[in-house]
Amino acid sequence: MARRVEDQAFVTLATNDQYCYGALVLGQSLRDNGTTRQLAIMVTPQVSQPMRQQLSLVYDDIRQVDPLDSHDEAHLALLTRPELGITFSKLHCWRLTQYSKCVFLDADTLVLHNVDDLFDREEFSAAPDVGWPDCFNSGVFVFKPSEDTYNSLLQCAVTHGSFDGGDQGLLNTFFSGWATQDIRKHLPFIYNMTSNISYTYKPALLRFGESIKIVHFIGTAKPWRYTYNTLTSTVSPPAEIGHGNGHQLSYVQAWWNVFMSSIKPRIEQAQGGELAVHFDSLNLESSVSSAPREPGSPRTRQHAWEQGEVDYMGSDSFEKIHEHIQEKINGEDKDKDDEKK
Ligand code: UDP
Ligand code: GLC
Numbered sequence: 001m002a003r004r005v006e007d008q009a010f011v012t013l014a015t016n017d018q019y020c021y022g023a024l025v026l027g028q029s030l031r032d033n034g035t036t037r038q039l040a041i042m043v044t045p046q047v048s049q050p051m052r053q054q055l056s057l058v059y060d061d062i063r064q065v066d067p068l069d070s071h072d073e074a075h076l077a078l079l080t081r082p083e084l085g086i087t088f089s090k091l092h093c094w095r096l097t098q099y100s101k102c103v104f105l106d107a108d109t110l111v112l113h114n115v116d117d118l119f120d121r122e123e124f125s126a127a128p129d130v131g132w133p134d135c136f137n138s139g140v141f142v143f144k145p146s147e148d149t150y151n152s153l154l155q156c157a158v159t160h161g162s163f164d165g166g167d168q169g170l171l172n173t174f175f176s177g178w179a180t181q182d183i184r185k186h187l188p189f190i191y192n193m194t195s196n197i198s199y200t201y202k203p204a205l206l207r208f209g210e211s212i213k214i215v216h217f218i219g220t221a222k223p224w225r226y227t228y229n230t231l232t233s234t235v236s237p238p239a240e241i242g243h244g245n246g247h248q249l250s251y252v253q254a255w256w257n258v259f260m261s262s263i264k265p266r267i268e269q270a271q272g273g274e275l276a277v278h279f280d281s282l283n284l285e286s287s288v289s290s291a292p293r294e295p296g297s298p299r300t301r302q303h304a305w306e307q308g309e310v311d312y313m314g315s316d317s318f319e320k321i322h323e324h325i326q327e328k329i330n331g332e333d334k335d336k337d338d339e340k341k
């Protein structure tokens with residue numbers, strides 16, 4: 001086994017039990033990909049005791065921090081994410097000074113390949129934000145803990161505030177040289193692939209998809225809000241998102257695969273005891289209405305199509321689609337004829 005590096009850590013944050021589901025899967029995905037670094041999580045007092053117990057099975061270091069909130073409702077409204085003022089709590093990561101270098105990862109990220117090479121980078125390294133590529137996205141970044149930097153960041157918050165009400169606006173103001181000064185501090189997009197957005201550039205996803213190392217489920221459609229069908233082992237998006245607008249289902253599926261294989265069994269083991277974590281807020285469904293889809297059924301084909309698995313030579317061939325449309329047209333004509341009679 002590779003030697004554990006004691007003075008470098010991957011760090012995440014969870015201020016409530018919901019985001020802890022994300023953190024549990026993230027930590028497990030780092031372990032599954034053989035990281036040699038420490039895993040640290042910052043939690044606020046709101047995180048329950050049973051959840052902390054679960055976190056301790058994945059993380060080396062659980063650090064309680066005080067919640068920091070921007071309370072900047074006006075800017076958060078522009079972002080349409082009123083809940084993200086609390087992300088100022090991320091700033092506490094600069095206080096983890098027993099580590100010489102760290103990589104921060106949002107709790108809504110999933111690691112697909114080993115990313116220990118991120119520790120070769122210097123502060124402040126991050127990937128472009130797809131919404132505004134001259135800014136970086138603050139879901140994945142390399143930093144060097146320092147009380148001085150922490151204090152300067154707080155000072156910057158007081159003086160300049162945050163233009164998005166969350167940590168990303170503040171950090172982009174503070175590390176404003178990122179866009180132009182040193183290209184080595186631009187992480188490749190494959191280290192912070194925002195899956196719902198890149199979907200709009202599908203050719204690139206097909207060309208480079210294999211090399212994606214970290215998926216970031218930005219926005220309100222977090223994987224733990226999707227429904228997981230325990231009979232079919234498939235996922236579907238929350239009702240208000242619907243097919244087509246959320247994250248690419250194959251990545252959400254990858255998240256759930258880690259959850260089902262490693263996290264759920266551990267939670268169940270603790271179930272019933274004092275340390276019970278309740279699944280109530282997760283959508284695990286196995287009802288008859290969501291019975292397994294017949295292989296080859298229209299629903300199954302639709303699901304595969306939506307995941308980009310198109311059976312060009314078979315059921316999705318031009319002939320089949322043409323046949324289907326003809327059937328529909330003929331059927332409608334027949335209905336109309338029947339109506340006229
Ligand atoms: N976070 C948290 N509690 C919250 C909101 C956010 O702990 O109520 C943390 C969590 O680590 C999360 C990060 O802050 O991943 C940034 O928020 P989010 O990922 O929701 O922002 P997005 O990436 O969607 O813009
Ligand atoms: C961003 C980032 C997230 C950050 C939030 C608030 O979109 O993905 O990491 O916390 O906005 O600034």
Ligand code: MN
Binds near residue numbers: 106
């Ligand atoms: Mn995020």
